Amino acid sequence: MSVLLIAEHNNKEVKPFTLNAITASSQIDQDLHVLLIGSKADDVAKSLSEIPLVKKVLHIDHEIYENYIAENYTAAILKHADKYSHIICSANTFGKNLMPRVAALLDISQVSDIIKVISPDTFLRPIYAGNAFATVKSNDEKKCVTIRPTSFEAAETTGGSAEIEKIDAADQTENTKFINREEIKSDRPELGTARIVISGGRGLQSGENFKLITDVADKLNAAIGASRAAVDAGYITNEHQVGQTGKVVVPDLYIAVGISGAIQHLAGMKESKVIVAINKDGEAPIFSVADYGLEADLFEALPQFLEELNKLNTIQK
Amino acid sequence: MKILVAVKRVIDYNVQIRVKEDGSGVVTDNVKMSTNPPDDNAIEEAVKIKESGKATEIIAVTVGEEKAQETVRKALAVGADRGIHVKVDGIIEPLAVSKILKKIVEKENPDLVFMGKQAIDDDCNQTGQMLAAHLNWPQATFASKIEVNDKSLQVTREVDEGLETIEVNTPAIVTCDLRLNEPRYASLPNIMKAKKKPIEQINASDLGVDTNPRIEHIKIEEPPKRKAGIKVASVEELVQKLKNEAKVI
Secondary structure, three states: OOOEEEEOOOOOOHHHHHHHHHHHHHHHOOOEEEEEHHHOHHHHHHHHHHHOOOEEEEEEOHHHOOOOOOHHHHHHHHOOOHEEEEEEEOOOHHHHHHHHHHHHHHHOOOOEEEEEEEOEEEEEEHHHHEEEEEEEEEOOOOOOEEEOOOHOOOOOOOOOOOOOEEEEEOOOOOOEEEEEEEOOOOOOOOOOOOEEEEEEEEHOOOOHHHHHHHHHHHHHHEEEEHHHHHHHOOOHHHHHEOOOEEEEOOOOOOOOOOOOOOOHHHHHHHOOEEEEEEEEOOOHHHHHHOEEEEEHHHHHHHHHHHHHHOOOOOOOO | OEEEEOOOOOEEOOOOOEEEOOOOEEOOOOOOEOOOOHHHHHHHHHHHHHHOOOOEEEEEEEEEOOHHHHHHHHHHHHOOOOEEEEEEOOOHHHHHHHHHHHHHHHHHHHOOOEEEEEOOOOOOOOHHHHHHHHOOOEEEEOOOOEEEEOOEEEEEEOOOEEEEEEEEEOOOEEEHHHHOOOOOOOOHHHHHOOOOEEEEEHHHHHHHHOOOOEEEEEEHHHHHOOOOOOEEEEHHHHHHHHHHHOOOO
């Protein structure tokens, strides 16, 4: 039996986390089909078909899918679920919202947020905000699985030529209406996929002071993150939040500034390759996960840091 | 309007988790337990809606062992009117919880069901969506703002790209984000009053729901430890280390 991955997209492009989920799906079974549910999304169908790991693209095109609504997606997925051993999507807000609705209607106990495929029915997943890892085996005949995107490489996007099969739309819900989405546009790399992330915490003391973070981010071509405390205090908007209930990031370099290191923040960044902590409290828990800790006042350290970076002329982009 | 709020008892968010040496789970003996944090937001929101005059009754429900009742008692202390405790021992998966909650919804006929978006123990993030599916109700997950209208809700959701607003007709399920509100503390008089509020006990087995786990926990282990890092003395040293040792800039 084949596996079915549900693609996340905006009718123009495939969202990057779908590429990570494709890699994970192909580790479960190489006969990987991707379901694209959208409106006027032919370009997306074409790019999905060019991904070498994808064997077939199922494309439902109807105006009712112009905006993603879990209820409508679920109805479409259920029409095709019986042909597949696994239904899969990424464990971001897209997949977290969608997959349990599908799983419940198939009477399947979902395996959420896996970080490793051990076999087609056994997976590794973090629990307790990553403070423990559980090896779990699903005994349901069919499986519903969501993939932690940062734990898998993104799939290659060129060289494939999968068949695109057009299929029919399903019924539309009348009980949920999309109103709008406020997307924050930015020229910076995306938080989830950036090579370098610099995050600020409550130590910044105000939203204006985040400029110190922004200046360094500009220099390093880094994404900007924040602790929950900084978001709750209104210094920065929620889509920057790194942590158990925010985004999980695994950059090459993570710089935590004025962040004490609450368990819930560590859950979102402690798998980063190199971690730097700048904090004036030498006892802050963030130092226990930092490769390089600098005990200093961030208001002095950040401008100096920028100055030192300016002296280097070899910053990788 | 009647609001049902589901709450879960979990290891307190401030407790450092310890994994049992035999790999069977995490240590829970003599560990502080609390209400799952976003479930506190769910209760708070229900209480605020009732205070605004738009709701008439709040019922707090939990599914779990004997002591899970504490979370219902706490909900009663911050403003829920009565409680339901569905008793079940051992591991219970979100799928089974959602089936139990469906039975409770059918019995109580609430207009809204609130709960936290995710429990901080198993981090599954499933129960609300599953309950919505079983009931064929609309779902508004990860809510950071809720506006109650006559027969619908306008809900702002925290999504990866920023904020999304949807409108759902009632009855509906809402899963709550931590930024939805600031949960209040229960005052001592209210804690005393809560002791007199009724909690109905129901055995899960009497509801006809199969609660046997479908997922086997083969092993629970500690995550790989990070190598101990070093403290640097100055910004200059930090930049040199990042460039020459870690080679990340």
